[in-house]
Amino acid sequence: MTRKFNFSAGPAALPDEVLQQAQRDLCDWQGKGLSIMEMSHRSDEFVSVAHQAEQDLRELMSIPDHYKVLFLQGGASSQFAMLPMNLLRGKQTADYINTGIWSTKAIAEASRYCSVNVAATTEAEHFRRAPTPAEIQLSPDAAYLHYTSNETIGGVEFNYIPDSGSVPLIVDMSSDILAGPLDVSRFGVIYAGAQKNIGPAGLTVVIVREDLLGQTLAGTPTMYDYKVHAEGESMHNTPPTFAWYLSGLVFDWLKRQGGVTAMAEVNQRKAAKLYAAIDRSDFYANPVAMDSRSGMNVPFTLADAALDKLFLQQAEEAGLLNLKGHRSVGGMRASIYNAVPEAAVDALLTFMSDFETQHG
Numbered sequence: 001m002t003r004k005f006n007f008s009a010g011p012a013a014l015p016d017e018v019l020q021q022a023q024r025d026l027c028d029w030q031g032k033g034l035s036i037m038e039m040s041h042r043s044d045e046f047v048s049v050a051h052q053a054e055q056d057l058r059e060l061m062s063i064p065d066h067y068k069v070l071f072l073q074g075g076a077s078s079q080f081a082m083l084p085m086n087l088l089r090g091k092q093t094a095d096y097i098n099t100g101i102w103s104t105k106a107i108a109e110a111s112r113y114c115s116v117n118v119a120a121t122t123e124a125e126h127f128r129r130a131p132t133p134a135e136i137q138l139s140p141d142a143a144y145l146h147y148t149s150n151e152t153i154g155g156v157e158f159n160y161i162p163d164s165g166s167v168p169l170i171v172d173m174s175s176d177i178l179a180g181p182l183d184v185s186r187f188g189v190i191y192a193g194a195q196k197n198i199g200p201a202g203l204t205v206v207i208v209r210e211d212l213l214g215q216t217l218a219g220t221p222t223m224y225d226y227k228v229h230a231e232g233e234s235m236h237n238t239p240p241t242f243a244w245y246l247s248g249l250v251f252d253w254l255k256r257q258g259g260v261t262a263m264a265e266v267n268q269r270k271a272a273k274l275y276a277a278i279d280r281s282d283f284y285a286n287p288v289a290m291d292s293r294s295g296m297n298v299p300f301t302l303a304d305a306a307l308d309k310l311f312l313q314q315a316e317e318a319g320l321l322n323l324k325g326h327r328s329v330g331g332m333r334a335s336i337y338n339a340v341p342e343a344a345v346d347a348l349l350t351f352m353s354d355f356e357t358q359h360g
């Protein structure tokens with residue numbers, strides 16, 4: 001078996017060790033004679049797996065006790081609606097920062113439930129940077145401030161936590177959760193689809209401050225009420241058991257790597273050498289402002305777009321998969337999440353340098 005290097009934006013690479021563990025467990029989980037997928041979510045076995053995963057995530061992110069951790073379905077996209085439904089709490093306005101495609105989608109969905117004040121946007125500059133703190137204009141009557149810490153498509157990441165004043169700060173952290181240490185106490189809600197930097201698709205992690213629960217908008221579906229899931233320990237209905245289990249294996253793997261501080265060091269090295277190589281050459285380019293460059297998703301273009309197809313084809317032959325940029329922006333994108341080893345970035349750099357020598 002040869003595992004290639006996978007730069008997919010999502011569903012994305014998973015650690016080899018985790019997949020091997022899942023393979024060993026698959027048909028016969030811990031000698032029980034059945035797989036984890038075939039068990040009741042209410043069985044002692046699954047409940048212990050679920051609790052361990054939550055405990056490990058709490059430990060990795062130092063999540064304070066007055067936050068609930070929810071393991072939900074529906075993707076980050078469902079959170080775009082679930083958030084205003086739970087967090088407006090009687091108000092009619094919410095502040096949103098717009099830094100790209102995912103923020104734009106969050107704004108569009110929230111606009112169905114409230115009036116959205118765009119507190120800052122870099123759209124006029126084609127979303128090539130995050131706004132500065134001074135550019136963020138909060139409205140006096142907003143229920144919360146929402147932002148996207150890492151725009152997965154544009155490769156734009158905040159290098160600071162915005163100040164939301166007296167209202168809760170909400171973040172879509174789908175593509176950079178667990179990339180490094182974070183002060184969870186700064187946030188009202190942190191949410192992330194699992195398939196970027198956590199585990200397989202099908203699971204959405206929501207970390208919510210307890211005092212924000214229980215004031216949903218009239219007509220909110222039961223399944224969209226955070227409090228229902230918090231009280232049911234994410235088992236109000238059948239949770240995505242396999243994705244939860246597999247994410248638990250990833251949390252355990254992260255702990256063995258030295259946790260998020262150790263990951264942040266490796267991630268920083270991976271991103272720094274990739275951007276340095278792009279900046280050094282006239283053949284490759286990245287349009288994002290230096291201080292807003294993503295540590296997770298690195299989009300880049302070739303000087304001659306006519307070579308894109310050949311680049312992708314030869315990259316694939318060299319064992320470097322899924323480097324094609326998002327359909328809306330073209331070019332290339334290397335997603336270098338926690339599970340993408342430094343050796344993958346080194347192999348990509350060698351390939352890029354050889355390709356430039358041949359075609360530059």
Ligand SMILES: *Cc1c(COP(=O)(O)O)cnc(C)c1O
Binds near residue numbers: 078150151152194
């Ligand atoms: C992928 C992504 C989403 C959408 O996630 P789904 O789980 O597909 O709904 C939302 N926000 C960000 C930042 C993403 O990267």
